[in-house]
Amino acid sequence: MNLERLGRTAPAIPLLVLGLVCLIFPLLVLLHISLQVRGGYGLDNFIDVFSSSVDRAALGNSLQFALWQAGLCVVLGTPIALALVRLKGRARSVVMSFINVASSFGGPGLAFAFMLLIGTTGVLTTIWSQLFGQADFPSLGSMIGLNVIMLYVHLPLYLMLSLPSYALLRNEWREAARMSGAGFWRFWRQVGIPTLAPFALGNGLQIFMWSMGAYAIPYVVTTSPASIDLISIEIGRDLESSVFGVERAATLAVILMLLAIAMMWIYRMLQRRGERIL
Amino acid sequence: MSAQTLSPLASAGTTTSNEAADSFLGRWGALILLIGFLGIPLLALLVFSFATAWSGTVLPSGYTAEHWIGALTSSDVLSAVGRSLFLAVAVCLINWVLVIPAAYVSVVVEPRIRPWFQALSVVPFALPWIVIAAGMQLTVKEIAPGLFGTVGLLVLTLSAVTFPYLYWAVENSLITNNAKQLSEAARMSGASLPRTLLQVIVPAIRTGVMSGSLLTAASVFGEFPITMTLIGGGYETLPLWTLRMFSGRVPGAGAELAAVSFATFALLFAVSLLITRIDTTSKPADPVRPPARIS
Numbered sequence: 001m002n003l004e005r006l007g008r009t010a011p012a013i014p015l016l017v018l019g020l021v022c023l024i025f026p027l028l029v030l031l032h033i034s035l036q037v038r039g040g041y042g043l044d045n046f047i048d049v050f051s052s053s054v055d056r057a058a059l060g061n062s063l064q065f066a067l068w069q070a071g072l073c074v075v076l077g078t079p080i081a082l083a084l085v086r087l088k089g090r091a092r093s094v095v096m097s098f099i100n101v102a103s104s105f106g107g108p109g110l111a112f113a114f115m116l117l118i119g120t121t122g123v124l125t126t127i128w129s130q131l132f133g134q135a136d137f138p139s140l141g142s143m144i145g146l147n148v149i150m151l152y153v154h155l156p157l158y159l160m161l162s163l164p165s166y167a168l169l170r171n172e173w174r175e176a177a178r179m180s181g182a183g184f185w186r187f188w189r190q191v192g193i194p195t196l197a198p199f200a201l202g203n204g205l206q207i208f209m210w211s212m213g214a215y216a217i218p219y220v221v222t223t224s225p226a227s228i229d230l231i232s233i234e235i236g237r238d239l240e241s242s243v244f245g246v247e248r249a250a251t252l253a254v255i256l257m258l259l260a261i262a263m264m265w266i267y268r269m270l271q272r273r274g275e276r277i278l
Numbered sequence: 279m280s281a282q283t284l285s286p287l288a289s290a291g292t293t294t295s296n297e298a299a300d301s302f303l304g305r306w307g308a309l310i311l312l313i314g315f316l317g318i319p320l321l322a323l324l325v326f327s328f329a330t331a332w333s334g335t336v337l338p339s340g341y342t343a344e345h346w347i348g349a350l351t352s353s354d355v356l357s358a359v360g361r362s363l364f365l366a367v368a369v370c371l372i373n374w375v376l377v378i379p380a381a382y383v384s385v386v387v388e389p390r391i392r393p394w395f396q397a398l399s400v401v402p403f404a405l406p407w408i409v410i411a412a413g414m415q416l417t418v419k420e421i422a423p424g425l426f427g428t429v430g431l432l433v434l435t436l437s438a439v440t441f442p443y444l445y446w447a448v449e450n451s452l453i454t455n456n457a458k459q460l461s462e463a464a465r466m467s468g469a470s471l472p473r474t475l476l477q478v479i480v481p482a483i484r485t486g487v488m489s490g491s492l493l494t495a496a497s498v499f500g501e502f503p504i505t506m507t508l509i510g511g512g513y514e515t516l517p518l519w520t521l522r523m524f525s526g527r528v529p530g531a532g533a534e535l536a537a538v539s540f541a542t543f544a545l546l547f548a549v550s551l552l553i554t555r556i557d558t559t560s561k562p563a564d565p566v567r568p569p570a571r572i573s
Contacts, residue, residue: 005388008383008387008388009383009387009388009391011379011380011382011383011471012379012380012383012384012388012391012395014375014376014379014380015376015377015379015380015395015441015445016380016391016394016395016398018376018434018437018438018441019395019398019401019438019441020398021438022410022414022434022435022437022438022439023398023401023402023410023438023439024398024401025413025417026410026412026413026414026416026417027401027405027409027410027413029413029416029417029420030409030412030413030416033416079308080308080309080311080312082305082308083305083306083308083309084309086305087309093551093554094551095309095313096554097547097550097551097553097554098313098316098547098550099316100550100553101543101546101547101550102316104496104497104500104546105500105543105546106502107500107502107517107520107521107539108517108520108521108523108524108535108539109323109520109524109535109536109538109539109540109542109543110319110539111524112323112520112524112532112535112536112539113319113320113322113323113536113539114319116319116322116323116326116332116536117318117319117322121333121334123322123332123335123336126334126335126336127336130336151315152315152316152319155312155315156316159312209404209406210406212406213405213406213407213408213409214406215406215407215408215502215503216502216503216517219502219503219506219521220521220524220525223525232406232408235408235409235412236408236503236506236507239411239412239415239416239507240507240510246416246419249412249416250412250416253408253409253412253413256405256406256408256409257405257409260404260405260406260409261404263404264400264404
């Protein structure tokens, strides 16, 4: 590279350095720690993690939780996104802003709100038990409870991801399908679903990825021993206490990282396929 | 986002009246469910924050404004808000200085550097932030233990994970505003590079800078995993304050937590409406442009 070009690209270098130092290098360190064994490199840490029933359970719970979130978002989010696409003007921008904020509202405050609603003395619990007798709502830290709370964050995220692609489903196609005699179901089976499926799957995958790493809400609601364990929370607790040593935290983090890279790769593939159809 | 941002939506909005009638119920049903699901927890927070006592009954036994007054005058809350605001402003300043020139170079001067930034910006978007926090914590403990737990480290890490918000917004603005021609014209008339950047480019892309900065600020303001992992209770930001209130042990904490949470949502909602107003010129160029993300 000649000096002149180096000079012209110089203003970009600080950001490049920040990215390499704060985003890339730490990941290499994680990889390095996770592969370290006495006297060299090896997969011992990974074998330890996969043979520990606690870690296997945490990984299983995280996968199951992420699958639920992704599935719920695709199933519930798709009709809502299709409804939102048709909203216009002022109402649209207000609803979009609301969704935007809800998607980033995941913290102890949200957990508290759900405690007020479906906690043991929550208002919905109270109403339910007055109407139907004893209410036996799942606790916030259970698989179901966590899914309900996190949907508050992930459903809006899913909608924000889906809207641009759902808008591509042209209304003229619907017209054309009707003109040629296709009914509602036929249109969806042969045009709508095949067109939207790659996007819906891709966005579902995105939610899956984010659910695997969900932190703030699970951190506050899964403190009781009866709650489920998630891999992201295990990493955080290890980092705070280091009872298990840093190897376990690093290994779990690398597992999450590898999963995320795999998901990203599939996501890109789905997106390319979706764009080809359009 | 506005109707103009997602311009294909505008054309998709026109339907025949027949079809509109068909789907009226489904459409409004879906939206009402959504607003209900998102609105009811907020309503619960609002009611609780004004309640004298509310536990095991359908409605509170009485109402008072004292929790709001308590929360808004509490020195803990005020200093937590101060710390969160400081982080948001510091991160925005750092990212302005680093991201705007970098985006300028990659769009106008040397497009071959663009893939680097695109690859870098995928990292905080695809990876859980707890993984990045873990990496940063273990790296610093290994290499420079003195840095661990410092605000500087937190600010740098938050700048790195939020840089894509500003980068994407600025890159879009540069492309849609024909920054290349603008800067060539400025250079022809003899302006130096810093002068071109400050007097020609930045004014042209200010909407992108504003909307990217607001996203950055909003996500720093509510950031939890990285703050918790790199600095913890030693530097109580607003999210860490809400954590302490949630974990109990502070009598009467719930109502203040409810008040502050509701106020935060309302504030972010106002900011978001503001972004909608500002962000009418830039169009998303990258399909993986992320929304602000906190949890």
